[in-house]
Amino acid sequence: MLPSQGPIEVFVHHNTLHAFEDLPFHEAVKTGLARYGAHPYLPEQEYRQLFQEGRITDEDLQAVLQEALGPQGHKQINGLGTRGQIRLAMLRQPIHVGPDAELRWIVAETDALDRFRPEVPNDLRDRVVAGTRQWLQHEQASLSPALADLAELVSKFGSNYPEWKKASWEAFSLHLLWRICRSGIQSVPHQGAPSRYVRPRDLLLNALGIDVDRDVHDLLIRFCAAYIDQGYSDWEMPCRDKGFYDAFLTLYSQSNWCSDRRLRGLSGELWRLQSSGLSPEASIQESLAELGIANDDREEFVIQTLLSLRGWAGMVWQLETGAGPVVHSIPKGSLLGLLAVQLILERFAIIDVGREATGKRGSASDVLQFARTKLSEPRPLSVERRAFLLFQVAQTLGWQPQQLLALSEIQWQELYDEADGFSAVERRRIYHEAFERKYRREALDAFVNHTNVLNASIAERKPRRPEFxxxxxxxxxxxxxxxxxxxxxxxxxxxxxxxxxxxxxxxxxxxxxxxxxxxxxxxxxxxxxxxxxxYTFEGMHRERAELRRRLGLVSHAFHTRSRTFLGGIFTGIVGSLATVPLVASVLFPHLTARIRKHLGTFVQPPPxxxxxxxxxxxxxxxxxxxxxxxxxxxxxxxxxxxxxxxxxxxxxxxxxxxxxxxGSSSLNNPHxxxxxxGACAGKRGGPNxxxxxxxxxxxxxxxxxxxxxxxxxxxxxxxxxxxxxxxxxxxxxxxxxxxxxxxxxxxxxxxxxxxxxxxxxxxxxxxxxxxxxxxxxxxxxxxxxxxxxxxxxxxxxxxxxxxxxxxxxxxxxxxxxxxxxxxxxxxxxxxxxxxxxxxxxxxxxxxxxxxxxxxxxxxxxxxxxxxxxxxxxxxxxxxxxxxxxxxxxxxxxxxxxxxxxxxxxxxxxxxxxxxxxxxxxxxxxxxxxxxxxxxxxxxxxxxxxxxxxxxxxxxxxxxxxxxxxxxxxxxxxxxxxxxxxxxxxxxxxxxxxxxxxx
Known part of the structure; x- marks a missing residue:
């Protein structure tokens, strides 16, 4: 599940979700959403824009929906439409689903209850308004108790409703629809999912609002960068050949009075681990026990922990397994050492959180128990939020008040389940399939039609010898x-x-x-x-190679000495001269490149x-x-x-x-x-x-x-x-x-x-x-x-x-x-x-x-x-x-x-x-x-x-x-x-x- 990208110098494209390649594509991207929190498809608004531009057609949406639903697409939902019709309407018109506060603001401060959505066709608007007028005139006396406040609603628009203008009838119809949806959805139970956090970090973040990964990753990133370094740093890390775990213990077990206060006591703990000869595996077992990770949760906990810094963990794994040529390899077991060190740092970070929250130092398990007492239960979706979903669907399909008032509690549940079951992710999947379908059909049509344009069977064509x-x-x-x-x-x-x-x-x-x-x-x-x-140019080649070597040594020496006190002063004085080629490269890149190429001939190999x-x-x-x-x-x-x-x-x-x-060559481009x-492992294919x-x-x-x-x-x-x-x-x-x-x-x-x-x-x-x-x-x-x-x-x-x-x-x-x-x-x-x-x-x-x-x-x-x-x-x-x-x-x-x-x-x-x-x-x-x-x-x-x-x-x-x-x-x-x-x-x-x- 870790990224398999190797060193960037040999960047080779690959399937990002290689870990889930044994799953069907749509299952894999949804698994990626659950595992990494990554989007499986484009945002819904981008697909809607493509729909408006004709890049996705209504024909494509209907075909994909029909294939996805099969015979179930014709199933009637309480006489309000088939499953296919309801879902197609939700695709044709934007469905807004947001936080409760945002929806309340939309209802209270915008014209959402006064005007139909602009995407609703006029014939549907007229049908809803006409149905509302008919119902109000003939069935007002048979109101359900939930709508007993209809008189208040009528008075809001003026008691003389037979003489209302079209705008008033439109607003009244929408207010009525909204109240009916809100009343009907109250009978539909909906409970929030219980909170369960495998990682203590997630528990602390949701209970106390503190992210312990921030401090853990800050130190871990710096150490990882030094540990896997391929020649950027001037000093070699001590004990690097012994592995990640031993190198970290050797470096940070030394007492340092100016170390981060959050890591007070870390050097002593590392000294204990080092002196006792505790292996990375044993250290991990200690951390799991202290953090209170249950046996059934340990695999998931390890996965989530490594994925919290998956870029570095993935690179450590790639180097450990020898994927890609590198100058400095790292020993086997480095990923295990990384996990052990990360858990040690996480324990100390949790203890520090407890000291800040309670004012006293306790164990990591005590801090986590304190956080559990502060954790509030998740709130279920509000009635307004669920009702607003059906309110939007009702407009797009032209549902009339009398149709909705006739629904029982079970039917309201069925109706809500159908609308809510067509989630945003599922809508995006249908959009995506339709988008691909249109391009696929255009490509195959063009391919076949172009073949017909040739006016000859390709299998029988025998062109003459090409000129080159x-x-x-x-x-x-x-x-x-x-x-x-x-x-x-x-x-x-x-x-x-x-x-x-x-x-x-x-x-x-x-x-x-x-x-x-x-x-x-x-x-x-x-x-x-x-x-x-x-052989004729062998002497010239040796001279230029020696010149390249000397220039490299001088450049390296200048780079190294510039980090000293006196070297820094000298660099500050002389460095202003570097602005000349820098500005020239930005303002006149073509001319600067030609000058650079001409000067480079003095060190390049003979032609x-x-x-x-x-x-x-x-x-x-x-x-x-x-x-x-x-x-x-x-x-x-x-x-x-x-x-x-x-x-x-x-x-x-x-x-x-x-x-x-x-191949490709460009400046200031790490990628x-x-x-x-790609067939040459990210290199130029000229030599081949x-x-x-x-x-x-x-x-x-x-x-x-x-x-x-x-x-x-x-x-x-x-x-x-x-x-x-x-x-x-x-x-x-x-x-x-x-x-x-x-x-x-x-x-x-x-x-x-x-x-x-x-x-x-x-x-x-x-x-x-x-x-x-x-x-x-x-x-x-x-x-x-x-x-x-x-x-x-x-x-x-x-x-x-x-x-x-x-x-x-x-x-x-x-x-x-x-x-x-x-x-x-x-x-x-x-x-x-x-x-x-x-x-x-x-x-x-x-x-x-x-x-x-x-x-x-x-x-x-x-x-x-x-x-x-x-x-x-x-x-x-x-x-x-x-x-x-x-x-x-x-x-x-x-x-x-x-x-x-x-x-x-x-x-x-x-x-x-x-x-x-x-x-x-x-x-x-x-x-x-x-x-x-x-x-x-x-x-x-x-x-x-x-x-x-x-x-x-x-x-x-x-x-x-x-x-x-x-x-x-x-x-x-x-x-x-x-x-x-x-x-x-x-x-x-x-x-x-x-x-x-x-």
Whole structure:
């Protein structure tokens, strides 16, 4: 249940609710609400806004309600309407439920009892008013005792009621409805839930208004930051290698006269524990006994205690279990030590609360007993609060007084249970399902209609050899880049694969000190690859490396000495000079970046480097002779990737094949690795693309690949490249190895890529509110370049925001379809697969968990950016070189920050896979992770038959045929025509002129 986020340098997206992944999605998010206090869905008012904007339709609400209620939706509730009608009315009109004081104010001070709600249709208003007039004229004598004060109500509006104006009748009708609802609900019993607090902290907070976590966490946060530090602090913590518990006892058992008064006596207690050799387990048992935690409550107590500081507890657990590479590991048992220390501090904090509350020092159990005597019983919901709920529903459905007066006590109970049972959380669930349903149907309709626009069966199309090919990561940010490239040069072909391109390696660049993994987190690399400087530049490389080392030592020394008394004075005098580059970086980020880049050439490695890629020794490793791959291993990598993307026949290869990795670089961004390639463990995928291109160009590798049935033409040349998704720059590797015969091909491809990146930057800029919609492509590229270098920029790019779709299949299905940068695109050709669907199973084993992990982390960080996300980026500070916290002391913040998800619409991802239901069901059966995500509703799933082009949707454990609604798919001449002048999420379009010629 603790967060599984590792060090922020290797930030990899994952399902935030991984602990509850075995539950169905809606049960899991409600469990998250109960466990973490986190919102399961968007606020109800946001869904209502979407309903008003047409993003959720009445048709969607009715369909979702019908599916949720089933036959029970037609059950009549006391002749006032069916369950479905009552719930639909509560969805169509806002239902206000607030504190008692707020509702009393609304009734007394607003026109809630004088005018119908503005959302109520006129025909319903007229019906209620007419019914009230008829009832008052003919049945006044038969009033129930509860409404015996009707005369007072009539006199309030004037005794001559037959001559009342329309406004008076409206007000009278509402006052009457209110009194009837209040009278009827008085007969409905409602008791508050009894208070039961597992943690003593919750008992003290509710009984005395004192939060002991404040003092406990203050000390614990500081110690955790020092204990797991990865090199930020100058001094090493004593006894750190002995574990969390022993390190804390060693440090705080020393008597200190200036320690916090709340912790008086702590050093003596820690000295007792240390001298007696009491283990963390034994200390925990002592604390549980002193706090009076019953045996049946101990598991829940431990869970709640650790979750009270779950960010730090989660990071301690991640480091203890070795998740993610770190410089300084921590011993096993550290989480147990953290719990033991937290309980010790909690005991002393409780004793201090007792001293403040009673004036004398007692045991923790005495303080807790005192708090129980002060605890008041929960108050049940007031009559007004319950009546106001029915009063609102009565207006929206046009219930008349005589209908409500005829209800018995049992019927009032049934009516209230029905309205109250459709809680705010359940209403939000229905809204959310309807919101997803609309997008899902629009996506599938667009997919099918776009296929029909092609006027040819995709299974029979045999396009001619492309002029050049570009293989990118499946990343949704590459969707627009690929789309613009195909618009600029229709005779090219773009493909998508996981961004490590089957090259799972530990990589060390020429200027790096350590090897770092470049592959998905679920893979442990076996091979090492190193970037070497050409022998001609070896001397220059050594000189620059030495210069970097000396500059690093000087910088470190200056940083350390600045903390001394004299150093601080010197820093204050000289530090004013730092304002010049600081101001320049804010006011002129683009120019400052160019100057910084020019000055950086003096310490950067020489421009000509090569990869040490071929291994001559038997076993791979980081030492010379063991670095790299054997020829057979390189051939296996090439075969796997070519099979995955379905490029296996000679005619499917172009003369120039660009393999383009991606990443992101921006300043003042602790979450930078979250913007890089998730398939490369939060690193940049350029080295993987470069390595693959070098493997595929080797004639010996090609010979072995040919033996596997894949014939790469002799005139095909692979080029590695890297796309920076933040500034939209594209760089190419090893161009000195490019044959002269392919220079013209490369120039054609580079010109097309240059234009595509300008257009891509222009499309991206529409999402930035600070950028005018009238910006030109040239201005857009300059803006994103400056944005990446602006240290004051909280939004360097929006990363995966708005992702909602993943397409697995041939590009022909989606080429020319405007997907608004919301789709992951994975290349797969079922014709190249075997009967066991092993290629598809291999692709989905990575694509579904990775894409679903990205989608779900964005979902949860968006619906609750405080609990599931990391809040606002603005107060973040890096701590321990592992994560961020708010200000100088807070829990370690996990998840995505608010500025990264503010434009995201939380939709579960829809996977559209070119395959058959039988194949997908087989893969779900053999892969538990995929099966769990699909069956639990964490993702939506549809398949498109490669032969018949029919679509089937996975629902309730089986695939059902999808019926196209026949919506018209608008056409556009280019992407600009689709998004021009808009900052919102856009519908699907079919773009003409992007399909390659036969």
């Amino acid at each position: 090919q570009v293989l990118t990561c499946i990343d949704d940010r590459e969707e627009s880049f690929r789309r613009h490239l195909e618009e600029v040069h229709p005779e090219c072909e773009t493909l998508g694969a996981a961004g490590f391109f089957a090259v799972a390696i530990y990589y060390r660049g020429a200027a790096d000190s350590f090897y770092k993994p470049l592959c998905p987190n679920v893979i442990t690399p076996e091979h090492y690859v190193q970037e070497d400087v050409g 000509v480097t090569t990869l040490q890629l071929e291994r001559y020794e038997e076993n791979p490793g980081p030492e010379n002779g063991h670095i790299g791959f054997t020829c057979d291993e390189m051939a296996n990598v090439v075969v796997r990737l070519m099979q995955d993307i379905g490029v296996t026949s000679p005619e499917s290869f172009s003369r120039l094949f660009v393999v383009c990795g991606h 930078e690795s979250a913007y890089c390639c 693309a470069r390595a693959f291109a070098k493997m595929a160009n080797d004639w010996r590798v090609r010979a072995k690949v040919r033996q596997a049935g894949i014939s790469i033409p002799d005139d095909t040349v692979f080029v590695g490249a890297y796309h920076n998704t933040c500034d939209d720059s594209v760089v190419f590797f090893d161009l000195d190895m490019l044959p002269a015969s392919h220079h013209a091909d490369f120039e054609t491809a580079r010109d097309a890529i240059e234009e595509a990146r300008r257009r891509n930057a222009h499309e991206r800029c529409r999402r930035f509110v600070s950028v005018p919609l009238s910006i030109s492509p040239n201005e857009a590229i300059r803006h994103v370049e400056a944005r990446a270098q602006d240290i004051s920029q909280a939004r360097p790019e929006y990363n995966h925001a708005t992702n909602a779709l993943c397409i697995v299949g041939r590009r022909d299905w989606s080429r020319g379809l405007f997907l608004d940068r919301r789709a992951f695109l994975t290349s797969y050709d079922p014709a190249q697969d075997n009967d066991d669907h092993s290629v598809l199973a291999r692709i989905l084993a990575a694509a579904i968990p990775v894409c679903a992990g990205i989608n779900l982390e964005y979902y949860f960080s968006r619906v609750d950016h405080v609990v599931y996300g990391s809040g606002s980026k603005l107060p973040h500070n890096i701590v321990s070189l592992l994560g961020v916290m708010d200000g100088t002391a807070s829990d370690l913040r996990t998840g995505l920050y608010q500025q990264m998800v503010e434009i995201h619409e939380p939709l579960r991802m829809l996977f559209v896979i070119e395959s058959t239901p039988e194949a997908i069901l087989s893969i779900m059966q053999s892969n538990p992770t995929i099966g769990r995500l699909c069956r639990g509703g964490w993702i939506h799933l549809a398949v498109i038959n490669p032969k018949t082009s029919t679509v089937q949707v996975y629902r309730n454990g089986q695939f059902d045929p999808y019926e196209v609604s026949g919506r018209y798919l608008p056409e556009a001449s280019c992407s600009l025509e689709c998004y021009r002048g808009s900052r919102e999420n856009l519908p699907f379009y079919s773009i003409a002129g992007t399909v390659r010629q036969q």
